[in-house]
Structures are given as structure tokens and as C-alpha cells.
Amino acid sequence: MPEATESRVVPFASGTIELRWSDVTHRGRRRENNQDAVLSAFPLFVVADGMGGHIGGEIASSRTIERLSAAVAAGEVSPATIESALEQAVDDIASHTETTDDGTGTTVTGVFLDLTGDDPTWVTLNIGDSRVYLFRDGALAQVTTDHSVVQELISAGRLSPEEAENHPYGNVITRAVGPSDGVVPDYVRLEVLDGDRFVICSDGLTKELTDYGILHFLLQHEDPTEAVDAMLEAALENGGRDNVTIIVLNVARTDSSPAAD
Structure with missing residues (x-):
């Protein structure tokens, strides 16, 4: 189960942003090992879901998270540093010739806070079918678009959701992210609004919970740790057919009032 909720207050030119987050990763009820990996290290929050062989998927997701973690530690998170880290991860994956091949890889999906502009923004990143959801104004919306055969069929009008x-x-x-694929994610830039909440998850959650189910647990649990705990428990009760990884990130923004004359 997840540890206690973490928090960080981030100053910017005209105010502060308080972030509160929690994450959890679980093997599930049917898998022998956990090929998911997770990174929750300000300003980057990422889920990776590995695939390819008994050990290969674990190598792919863990090396990807380790390379992204090093980028955070170096103090600069941007599309350029993310893509450099992913290129290094691909080399790491390919170097394990005894356990990986062209079919080995990992999703990488998440969000980072960009403070380089005049106003802070969120940037989501995505390769694969893990997801970023945004809860705003009482509604839940999927921000990322799955890179999957099923999503292509839906987009072409050949399949209903x-x-x-x-x-x-x-x-x-x-x-x-793997030896046979590129490492340039899709990016979406979002404004930072008070009260926003993100859910970043592997498909082990969305196989077991509908979007409505995710929304239900967000509405029931304001605290991120309680929210991820409840979602995980529900996913396991509904079958737990895959590894399950979840991050819930709460955003509180305060803007400084203009100085009085």
C-alpha cells in the first residue's frame, strides 16, 4: 500500500503552487512479477508499463524510470532532457541481449511542471497506452491518447468505445520505448489551475475501473494516498488481471494579490 502523501510548495513569479501526491504499484492478482515502475519526484511524475518476456519488461520499465530519475536529479526536466533520457534507456534495454529483443519495451506516461515561462504550465508526455487523466471543475477527462490498435480503430470510426x-x-x-521504436513522446501543455487533480496510471487500472469509477474514488477521497489506496483495492477486487500503478497529484494554486495603492 502507498506511503503517506508527499507535498511540495513551489514559488513562482506571482504566487505559489502547492502539490500533494501519492503513488502505488502492485503486481496484481494474476501476474508472477511486476513489470510496472513509477517515478514521483518533483517536477516529474511518470508511470512505465514494461512488456516483452518474463524479465525483459521489468528491465525496460525500470531502466526508463532510472534514466528519467537521473534527469530530475540533474535539475532540468524538459522535452529535450526527457528524450535524451529515453534514448539512453533504449540503449540500456538493448544491452541486455540475454533477456531483451526487438519486442521488449515500455510505455512512459506522465506530467511535469514547467516553470520556465512567465506563467507555470503542466506538460503531459505519452508513449504507449498508460494514461494521464485530469480532474477539473468536477469532471474527469483523459488528456493523453492511447497508442494502441484499439484506439486507431476507434479514431477511424470502425470501433465504438x-x-x-x-x-x-x-x-x-x-x-x-524500446529497440524497435522512437523515443519522442506526444506532449500536451495545460494551464495550472487551483483545484486540479491528475491521475497517472498503467492499463492495469483502466482494465478494471471505468473512467466513472476513477472519478468516483477521486470524489470520495481528497487525500491522494486514500485515493490511490481505494483505486488499487477496487482494481484488485475487480480481477487484478495486470500490474497496477497509480499516481494521484493534487494542485493548489495561490496568486499574489496586486499591491494596494
Whole structure:
């Protein structure tokens, strides 16, 4: 189960942002090992879901998270440093010739806080079918777009979202971080608003919980640790067919009032 909720107050030119977050990763009920990995280290919050062989997927996700963690430690998180870290991770994955091959890889999905502009912004990043959701104004929206066969069929109008839930190709992704793929994520930039909440998760959660279910637990639990704990418990009760990894990140923004004349 997750540890206590972590927090950080971030000053910027005209105010402060308080972040509160918690994460959890679990093997699930049916898998022998956990090929997911997670990074919650300000300003970067990322989930990686490995695939390819019994050990290969673990190597792919763990090396990707380690390379991204090094970028955080170096003090600069940007699309350029993220892509450099992913390139290094691909080399790491390929170097394990005894356990990895061209089919080995990992998703990498998350969000980072960009403070380089006049006003802070969030930037989401995505390769694969792990997801970033944004809870804003009482509604939940998926920010990232899955790189999957099923999503391509939905986008082409050949499959409804309801039909996609039990599609035989539901686990087939079209992009990953690995020897046979590129390492440039899709990015989406978002403004920073008071009261926003992010859910970053592997498909082990979304296989077991609908978007409505995720929303339900966010509404029930304001504290991030309580929210990830409740979502994990529900995912396991609903079958726990895959590894499950979840980050919940709460945002409180305070802008300084203009000085009185």
C-alpha cells in the first residue's frame, strides 16, 4: 500500500503552487512479477508499463524510470532532457541481449511542471497506452491518447468505445520505448489551475475501473494516498488481471494579490 502523501510548495513569479501526491504499484492478482515502475519526484511524475518476456519488461520499465530519475536529479526536466533520457534507456534495454529483443519495451506516461515561462504550465508526455487523466471543475477527462490498435480503430470510426473494452487486440500497443521504436513522446501543455487533480496510471487500472469509477474514488477521497489506496483495492477486487500503478497529484494554486495603492 502507498506511503503517506508527499507535498511540495513551489514559488513562482506571482504566487505559489502547492502539490500533494501519492503513488502505488502492485503486481496484481494474476501476474508472477511486476513489470510496472513509477517515478514521483518533483517536477516529474511518470508511470512505465514494461512488456516483452518474463524479465525483459521489468528491465525496460525500470531502466526508463532510472534514466528519467537521473534527469530530475540533474535539475532540468524538459522535452529535450526527457528524450535524451529515453534514448539512453533504449540503449540500456538493448544491452541486455540475454533477456531483451526487438519486442521488449515500455510505455512512459506522465506530467511535469514547467516553470520556465512567465506563467507555470503542466506538460503531459505519452508513449504507449498508460494514461494521464485530469480532474477539473468536477469532471474527469483523459488528456493523453492511447497508442494502441484499439484506439486507431476507434479514431477511424470502425470501433465504438464500448466494443473496445473486450476487443481481442486490447493489449496491442503501436508505440513503446524500446529497440524497435522512437523515443519522442506526444506532449500536451495545460494551464495550472487551483483545484486540479491528475491521475497517472498503467492499463492495469483502466482494465478494471471505468473512467466513472476513477472519478468516483477521486470524489470520495481528497487525500491522494486514500485515493490511490481505494483505486488499487477496487482494481484488485475487480480481477487484478495486470500490474497496477497509480499516481494521484493534487494542485493548489495561490496568486499574489496586486499591491494596494
